[in-house]
Amino acid sequence: MDLFMKCSIEEAEAGLREGGIPIGSVLVRNGQIISRGRNRRVQENNPILHAEIDCLINAGRIRNYSECTLYSTLMPCYLCAGAVVQFGIGKVVAGESVNFAGAREFLESHAVEVIDLDLEVCKEMMAAFIREHPDIWYEDIGET
């Protein structure tokens, strides 16, 4: 498997062990991981800490994101896709988009390259969480 997605999955699994939503993310530049993050809504009681946002916070201030690729175990939502578009991140690689379609069209309409790896491991992990904790999941994506 793609090494960067493997690291994103490790983040998601760490989140799950903490009692959180199992979504992980890494930010890559020049073939190297420069930050990692995971969804921490539950752990920190923070609605903004989606995996991709946590990862971008951990990356610190960056002057130019154009050479960066953001990996996530799940297709980014509008919040995270908005960050990608605003900061000019050039590429997004998602582990799956079956459990959540996300904002792929929005990203592509702003010239962001999007790759969906459609991985069973990501689909199964997310499907199991949604089945067991539907309230937390629908809260996380703002669906009531």
Add this chain to the structure above:
Amino acid sequence: MDLFMKCSIEEAEAGLREGGIPIGSVLVRNGQIISRGRNRRVQENNPILHAEIDCLINAGRIRNYSECTLYSTLMPCYLCAGAVVQFGIGKVVAGESVNFAGAREFLESHAVEVIDLDLEVCKEMMAAFIREHPDIWYEDIGET
């Protein structure tokens, strides 16, 4: 002046006194402010802490945002507009959009009501900051 925008401006002014970017925000529900925030990129070295995001973090976990209105001294960018759309915030009130056009069309295309108060005080505060600190401002909106 609108009381809620007045409070947003107070947040922006507090940020300026801290050496930060002068953008402030409040979240309102049922005619009451439920949280306040300000841009803290500089103060916290955190690229995600736009005023609106800081305000949403301070509001904590909310199950349903549909009755909420997000005020900001400046038209929200794609990051913050993405949060509005994802969480289903019904209305955005901006202090101005002259110094930064923001993501108004994106918000409106997702059925968010947007009001631009076009206030001199907001325009002057932001214009002065951009004139004095262009590097920080363009970093904040991901322009290189």
